[in-house]
Amino acid sequence: MQRLHDAGFASYLVGGGVRDALLGLSPKDFDVATNASPEEVKSLFPRNSRIIGRRFRLVHVLFGREMIEVATFRADHASGAGGEVADGGRIVRDNVFGSIEDDAFRRDFTVNALYYNIADDSIVDFVGAMADLEQRLFRLIGEPRQRCEEDPVRVLRAARLSAKLDFFIDEPTLDAMHEVAPELRSVPPARLFEEVLKLFQGGYALKSFERLRELDLLCYLFPATDARLKNQAENELEILHAALHNTDVRIAEGKPVTPYYLLAFMLWGDIFEIAQAAMKQGQSPSESLWQASDRVLPSQLRVTSIPKRFSGPMREIWLMQPQLELYVGKRALSLLESRRFRAAYDFLCLRARFDSDLQECADWWTEVQELDPEDQPDFCENKQSVRKYWGTEGRNKTKGRKRRKRRRSPKKTKTAGDGASSMTKTGDNGG
Numbered sequence: 079m080q081r082l083h084d085a086g087f088a089s090y091l092v093g094g095g096v097r098d099a100l101l102g103l104s105p106k107d108f109d110v111a112t113n114a115s116p117e118e119v120k121s122l123f124p125r126n127s128r129i130i131g132r133r134f135r136l137v138h139v140l141f142g143r144e145m146i147e148v149a150t151f152r153a154d155h156a157s158g159a160g161g162e163v164a165d166g167g168r169i170v171r172d173n174v175f176g177s178i179e180d181d182a183f184r185r186d187f188t189v190n191a192l193y194y195n196i197a198d199d200s201i202v203d204f205v206g207a208m209a210d211l212e213q214r215l216f217r218l219i220g221e222p223r224q225r226c227e228e229d230p231v232r233v234l235r236a237a238r239l240s241a242k243l244d245f246f247i248d249e250p251t252l253d254a255m256h257e258v259a260p261e262l263r264s265v266p267p268a269r270l271f272e273e274v275l276k277l278f279q280g281g282y283a284l285k286s287f288e289r290l291r292e293l294d295l296l297c298y299l300f301p302a303t304d305a306r307l308k309n310q311a312e313n314e315l316e317i318l319h320a321a322l323h324n325t326d327v328r329i330a331e332g333k334p335v336t337p338y339y340l341l342a343f344m345l346w347g348d349i350f351e352i353a354q355a356a357m358k359q360g361q362s363p364s365e366s367l368w369q370a371s372d373r374v375l376p377s378q379l380r381v382t383s384i385p386k387r388f389s390g391p392m393r394e395i396w397l398m399q400p401q402l403e404l405y406v407g408k409r410a411l412s413l414l415e416s417r418r419f420r421a422a423y424d425f426l427c428l429r430a431r432f433d434s435d436l437q438e439c440a441d442w443w444t445e446v447q448e449l450d451p452e453d454q455p456d457f458c459e460n461k462q463s464v465r466k467y468w469g470t471e472g473r474n475k476t477k478g479r480k481r482r483k484r485r486r487s488p489k490k491t492k493t494a495g496d497g498a499s500s501m502t503k504t505g506d507n508g509g
């Protein structure tokens with residue numbers, strides 16, 4: 079900001095960075111707004127910046143691992159030659175440069191349109207944002223219905239940010255959100271997935287999830303899960319709450335989080351039910367789970383995309399559940415070495431918190447991990463588990479071997495057996 083200012087340009091911090099700082103929260107990222115063109119910004123940071131984006135042309139300026147987004151003031155999409163609005167009022171392109179005031183009015187919510195001016199250390203407020211901050215009110219700028227229609231994702235942003243900030247949503251904004259929410263069905267799955275990540279990886283996943291449910295928006299992101307939760311599924315809600323809370327705790331502790339763990343929980347209710355039904359038809363646990371994920375994942379992908387690097391591990395976590403519940407002999411040891419062991423084990427532990435029949439099994443896995451590696455084989459050899467959900471298939475060694483042999487047809491290797499070796503082949507196959 080200082081460099082822009084020294085070069086004679088307007089230089090403001092804007093958006094969530096100002097909002098969060100004023101509220102005493104630590105901002106997640108910083109956005110800078112300026113009257114310098116993207117090319118002028120780039121020339122001020124020749125080594126550490128690049129121009130990106132087509133719909134919004136901005137400059138990313140890198141400082142070590144930090145990235146600051148620098149955007150030139152933009153005007154309303156309808157007021158100049160660079161903008162384009164599709165049928166239904168949606169913005170397709172808005173690259174019209176404008177004044178700082180224009181820039182404020184095309185932002186989504188009042189509290190997101192505050193500017194901090196480095197030139198005189200002042201806050202600039204065109205939209206009554208300071209009053210809203212004080213009243214903890216979340217309000218769309220302009221005519222709410224029109225602003226939601228321009229970009230239905232704003233409906234989700236309102237839910238997420240009002241949850242994060244613990245703000246009330248202004249009544250007219252709320253009405254518009256309800257009216258426009260069904261249009262989320264026509265938002266591209268990839269954009270919705272980006273929002274899913276922001277909802278659940280920002281450190282306030284549980285609050286976001288609850289706000290989505292209060293506003294009846296979960297159905298636009300996870301329709302099957304939403305239907306289950308509306309349909310009783312008390313237990314599933316508890317597990318989901320715990321998984322969301324876990325994610326928040328990990329983020330608060332500065333630990334890494336991966337979306338596939340939470341997403342695996344999000345769809346587990348359906349996966350489990352379908353797999354159990356397939357088992358009743360005589361299929362093996364892994365066949366049942368493959369079948370379930372072949373049904374559940376594609377329907378979910380029509381709503382939010384899930385990149386294969388996440389859907390693959392999700393499937394692996396699911397497939398490992400019956401394997402972990404059947405811990406005998408060498409089989410158990412090889413599971414410990416599986417690259418998805420840790421996630422699948424965490425998954426099992428969380429399930430066990432709400433299903434006392436799984437507790438013994440989860441404890442066993444905890445114990446074996448604490449052993450000296452050389453003591454592990456003995457510990458495993460003498461153990462016989464009884465699994466609750468996946469039948470007793472595989473416990474009898476002879477029978478297990480026979481089954482594996484019969485299924486060794488080339489096409490089906492990935493479904494073969496319950497052994498950990500099959501896990502490596504499932505990698506990135508999901509979705």
Ligand code: ATP
Binds near residue numbers: 231
């Ligand atoms: P956080 O970073 O805490 O999730 P944020 O408000 O900073 O919240 P960003 O996605 O980082 O959200 O966006 C930065 C700013 O860009 C917003 O504060 C807002 O002014 C503007 N903005 C983002 N998305 C939209 C949108 N869909 N419509 C209008 N303005 C938007």
Ligand code: MG
Binds near residue numbers: 093095106107108
């Ligand atoms: Mg931000």
